[in-house]
Amino acid sequence: MRIVIVNPNTTASMTAKIGAAAQSVAGAGTEVIAVNPPDGPVSIEGYVDEAYSVPGLLAEIRRQPADAYIIACFDDTGLEAARCVTESPVIGIGEAAFHIASLLAGKFSVITTLSRSIPAIEHNLVKYGLDRRCAKVRAAEVPVLELEDPTSDAATRIATEIEQAKAADRCEAIVLGCAGMADLAASLSRTHGLPVIDGVAAAVELAESVVALGLKTSRLGGYAPPRAKPYTGRFAREAP
Template identity: 60%
Template sequence: MRILVVNPNSTTSMTVRIAAAARSVAAPGTEILAVNPPSGPASIEGYYDEALAVPGLLAEIERHEGTIAGTVIACFDDVGLDAARSLATAPVIGICEAAMQTASLLGGRFSVVTTLARSVPALERLAQRYGMAGRSTIRAAGVPVLALEDPASGAVDRVRAEIRRAMEQDGAESIVLGCAGMADLARSLGEEMGLPVVDGVTAAVKLAEGLAALGLRTSKAGGYAAPLPKAR
């Protein structure tokens, strides 16, 4: 099967890292097609960037419609998720929803460690939407998204320190990494911290594979009905 992984920002180097994480867990026979829009925000940090990223995201999904078994939106804000599900026929998985659902299967309380404080309100809303508000705490490590690509930035150390605070102060039984740019950190941080550390990219890939294997598609009976033809 072929899984489309869309990084909604325009930073190609981040797409390469996301693709590597996705391929590291993909089943034999699963092809990962990782793309990003050619234009749009270089990183997604807050509501304004989200809005700017949606047109490019939808264009990539529309371009590959009919050729894939599922789509992963590789931004932890689950940018444009409902619109994407309306556009696509194959299942569309947001990495925040995938990560939170996965963490909920591994323990009681979990903490999400994201990048900047401006992202916290959006993720708290998503936790409410996914029924996870009572089981989760959202934390920011004070790390700009693109700093995760710079080994000299100290970003990984700040993420590590925030995970330790979540364990000590929140009673976290598992950790969710709240940015697709952290996808390559989950395994090593899990081994270091001694508790499950969930990355949404890899969790979403496995969910997309599972839904495709079950032959399930996005329902078009209600809110995710196909867009009506109209002038644009």
């Protein structure tokens, strides 16, 4: 099975870290290809960065044949559009983490990077229906690329936020709200005594699951393939 995991930002070191995290949980027969587009923001922190990452993301999905795709941004950037351009299942790491957390705990809290990302995550939770399972979305106020910096105190700030979530939110599990936190889940879980879910690993498992089930994205409704039509200007060659 071949899974392509797309980091929709253009920071190759983060792509490598995500790829390693993904491969480490993948099954024996699963090949994980981690890619990022050449075009777009070096990190995704808010709606504007999201918008500029989607054309590159869709191009990677179209370029890379795969049994399933993973979008490795916690905002599930471009998820609906991606589902329209391929029959193969597409999993967002945000939704993956929410679904897995829902199997292990009544309510979970999310710890993301920056406050500005909270509304987009809350919108996704409402869209997925899983806002009812989420106690609170919190921000550790750690910029995304600081997670790549071994000298940063990001881990401490995340740990502090987890303790506050346990005390104040009545949450039973933690979802880590950024692909760049993928390497922290196991040790945080041990330290804080509750399930801590990383979306990258969760998405690999769910992607393998839907492929093993022989299921494809529905072609009815919103995920129907795009209608053939001209695109103009710099997107002309990306027309459906």
